[in-house]
Amino acid sequence: MWRYLLALWLGGMGAVTAAAFDYALADRLSEVAPGVFVIRGDQAHFSAGNGGNILNTGFIVSSKGVLVIDTGPSAQYGEQMRALIGEITAQPITRVLNTHHHPDHYFGNQAFADVPIAATAASRAAMAQLSGDYADAMYRLVGPAMFGTEYLLPTETLQAGEISLGERRIDIKERAGHTRSELIIRDTDSGVLFVGDLVFNERAATTPDADIARWLQTLSELAQTPFSQLVPGHGPVDDSSRSIQQTAAYLQWLRSFLSEAAARGATAAEALYQPVPAPFDGMAVMPEEYQRSVHHLFPALEQLTFYPPLSLRRN
Amino acid sequence: MIHAIAKASALASGLLLGHPVLADSLFNSEGYRAERYRAPLPASAPGAKTLSAQDLQALLAQQSMVLLDVQAVVVRPETADFGIGWLPSRERFNLPGSIWLPNVGYGQLNATMRSYLHRELLLASGGDVDKALVFYCVADCWMSWNAVQRAARLGYRQLYWFPGGTDSWAAQQLPLVLAQPRPLQPGPLDNKAIPQD
Numbered sequence: 001m002w003r004y005l006l007a008l009w010l011g012g013m014g015a016v017t018a019a020a021f022d023y024a025l026a027d028r029l030s031e032v033a034p035g036v037f038v039i040r041g042d043q044a045h046f047s048a049g050n051g052g053n054i055l056n057t058g059f060i061v062s063s064k065g066v067l068v069i070d071t072g073p074s075a076q077y078g079e080q081m082r083a084l085i086g087e088i089t090a091q092p093i094t095r096v097l098n099t100h101h102h103p104d105h106y107f108g109n110q111a112f113a114d115v116p117i118a119a120t121a122a123s124r125a126a127m128a129q130l131s132g133d134y135a136d137a138m139y140r141l142v143g144p145a146m147f148g149t150e151y152l153l154p155t156e157t158l159q160a161g162e163i164s165l166g167e168r169r170i171d172i173k174e175r176a177g178h179t180r181s182e183l184i185i186r187d188t189d190s191g192v193l194f195v196g197d198l199v200f201n202e203r204a205a206t207t208p209d210a211d212i213a214r215w216l217q218t219l220s221e222l223a224q225t226p227f228s229q230l231v232p233g234h235g236p237v238d239d240s241s242r243s244i245q246q247t248a249a250y251l252q253w254l255r256s257f258l259s260e261a262a263a264r265g266a267t268a269a270e271a272l273y274q275p276v277p278a279p280f281d282g283m284a285v286m287p288e289e290y291q292r293s294v295h296h297l298f299p300a301l302e303q304l305t306f307y308p309p310l311s312l313r314r315n
Numbered sequence: 316m317i318h319a320i321a322k323a324s325a326l327a328s329g330l331l332l333g334h335p336v337l338a339d340s341l342f343n344s345e346g347y348r349a350e351r352y353r354a355p356l357p358a359s360a361p362g363a364k365t366l367s368a369q370d371l372q373a374l375l376a377q378q379s380m381v382l383l384d385v386q387a388v389v390v391r392p393e394t395a396d397f398g399i400g401w402l403p404s405r406e407r408f409n410l411p412g413s414i415w416l417p418n419v420g421y422g423q424l425n426a427t428m429r430s431y432l433h434r435e436l437l438l439a440s441g442g443d444v445d446k447a448l449v450f451y452c453v454a455d456c457w458m459s460w461n462a463v464q465r466a467a468r469l470g471y472r473q474l475y476w477f478p479g480g481t482d483s484w485a486a487q488q489l490p491l492v493l494a495q496p497r498p499l500q501p502g503p504l505d506n507k508a509i510p511q512d
Contacts, residue, residue, distance in 0.1 A: 139353035
């Protein structure tokens with residue numbers, strides 16, 4: 001049976017025709033430093049209208065190849081990103097990096113199947129475990145723009161350290177917070193820092209896999225890191241550390257607000273409908289992102305309030 | 316003898332290892348897709364003719380066909396207080412004149428769902444195994460691929476698979492209408508009459 005299915009599979013991929021989704025990536029492209037490009041996404045949640053393009057991707061061009069940083073939410077995004085890179089430079093794409101294991105950052109990998117695709121060991125493990133569920137969810141949320149997307153996992157394990165890209169030196173760090181493993185990618189010549197989803201600019205942070213204490217540590221470290229421009233995973237490129245402070249302030253508020261609600265005996269349903277105060281109410285994707293964070297974070301905070309670990313109990 | 320079996324199984328596992336993505340994990344022993352239902356599709360489903368939206372539109376102008384939408388929804392199980400029923404999370408718009416049979420495209424069906432499919436196909440076809448049946452859901456969804464093969468195993472002989480579903484129908488600017496799933500009834504009416512698939 002499996003042999004038959006394999007033949008069928010290899011023979012017929014891509015048979016279904018549905019209208020192509022135009023991400024208009026050229027209109028979203030900017031060169032933030034010589035040879036360093038960012039493609040901006042919408043400040044929104046996944047929808048059929050935005051095709052799942054709610055994130056920033058990037059690429060760095062050298063005289064000996066191109067490094068791609070994240071590949072977007074779908075096969076069609078990946079294909080259109082690759083075509084756009086081809087319009088900017090004749091250099092071949094030599095490597096793709098996935099900054100972390102969330103689907104909007106690697107579901108375009110399929111368009112780079114002939115190129116080494118690297119992620120950290122922790123990200124690769126999470127992707128291997130979760131991609132099937134992510135695919136179902138992305139099709140449900142995004143619909144037609146997902147057509148033809150068969151997720152492709154990274155092919156290489158990335159270690160922290162320096163990698164060379166032609167004449168350029170790229171410094172790679174791995175830190176935890178938004179997920180267990182996030183890349184911080186620094187182009188040492190230009191000083192441009194790609195921080196993935198460790199920083200959200202003018203947009204509420206997402207927390208399904210967050211460890212807020214570790215995230216805040218990472219943000220303190222980032223605030224001490226020199227850079228010329230900071231490219232967040234979501235939101236405008238920042239030439240100051242304002243977006244770092246903003247993300248940290250929001251996470252601190254979120255943690256203390258929900259902890260206090262849990263401590264006074266509020267239920268998750270009550271916490272859900274608390275108004276988000278200024279300045280956080282002005283961030284994009286509010287209050288939806290706050291409400292999702294209640295789901296993500298409240299049960300553990302409740303647990304901590306009512307059943308603290310023995311070491312914290314006062315007897 | 317033992318050596319021969321060991322050798323054969325080593326060979327088999329070697330072959331499987333060479334093709335890690337397929338059959339084992341995604342398809343069950345009956346050959347149905349049993350997980351990750353939203354993914355690119357093959358060109359055809361065994362026992363059925365594949366139709367594009369244009370093909371289907373042309374055929375519908377020539378002949379009588381039964382349109383069967385198998386888009387899945389959440390099912391509410393029977394309890395002491397509530398009967399079994401569908402819980403659609405949002406409105407569904409499908410091809411005019413369709414019969415919506417949710418969930419009959421899952422890889423594994425329980426007795427209630429097998430009975431539901433069997434009965435609904437009998438009603439829709441009037442018992443004529445040569446009635447033309449068209450199965451669809453949405454684009455990149457394996458449920459219609461499963462369902463059309465189930466119909467073949469139930470003895471239906473004029474089978475069509477429309478893999479683009481409501482998405483490619485809408486992409487051709489063809490009309491869709493608000494749909495209601497055919498109701499579920501508790502338990503099989505007559506277990507013995509229903510083929511096991």
